[in-house]
Amino acid sequence: MSQTDSGTSDNETVERICAAHDHRADALIEILHDIQTAQHCISDAAARLVATSLNLSRAEIQGVRSFYADFSTAPRDPHRVRLCRAEACQSLGADRLAAELDAAGLDHEAVYCLGNCALGPAALVGEQLIGRATAGRIAAVCAGVHRDD
Ligand code: FES
Known part of the structure; x- marks a missing residue:
C-alpha cells in the first residue's frame, strides 16, 4: 500500500470512528481509544480530523491526548x-x-x-x-x- 493509500485509509478509519460515535464531543475519550486501538497511536493528522469532526479545537484534542497515558502519538513497544x-x-x-x-x-x-x-x-x-x-x-x-x- 502506498503512503497516500495508507493516509487515505487512516483518514477513513478516523472518520468512521467519529461517525460511529455520532461526532459527539462528549464521546471524545472513547473515540480516541478507538483510534488508538485501530491505528496503534493518535497521530497529529488523526487529532486534526477528530477536532474537525467533533467541532473542537486542536488544543482540546491535544489536552486529552497528552493527559491519558493510554494515548500515544507513535506506535509503542508491544510488550511494554x-x-x-x-x-x-x-x-x-x-x-x-x-x-x-x-x-x-x-x-x-x-x-x-x-x-x-x-x-x-x-x-x-x-x-x-x-x-x-x-x-x-x-x-x-x-x-x-x-x-x-
Ligand atoms: S485508570 Fe484511571 S485511576 Fe487507573
Whole structure:
C-alpha cells in the first residue's frame, strides 16, 4: 500500500470512528481509544480530523491526548507493561498487583490514569488496555495468549 493509500485509509478509519460515535464531543475519550486501538497511536493528522469532526479545537484534542497515558502519538513497544498507580486503581489493588508483577519478574512502569478507572486496576500492555488486571492476565497478554480470567 502506498503512503497516500495508507493516509487515505487512516483518514477513513478516523472518520468512521467519529461517525460511529455520532461526532459527539462528549464521546471524545472513547473515540480516541478507538483510534488508538485501530491505528496503534493518535497521530497529529488523526487529532486534526477528530477536532474537525467533533467541532473542537486542536488544543482540546491535544489536552486529552497528552493527559491519558493510554494515548500515544507513535506506535509503542508491544510488550511494554504500564500499570496505573493513580488513586482509583490503587483503591482496587494496583499496589498489590505491582508487587505480584515484581515477584513474577515482569518489568513494568507506573502511569497515572489510563482512562479506565471503573475497571481498575488498569494496565496497558503495548496497545492493549486491560481492565481488572491480574498478574496472570498481563503475563498472558505479554506472551500473546488471550485469557478471560
Ligand atoms: S485511576 Fe487507573 S485508570 Fe484511571
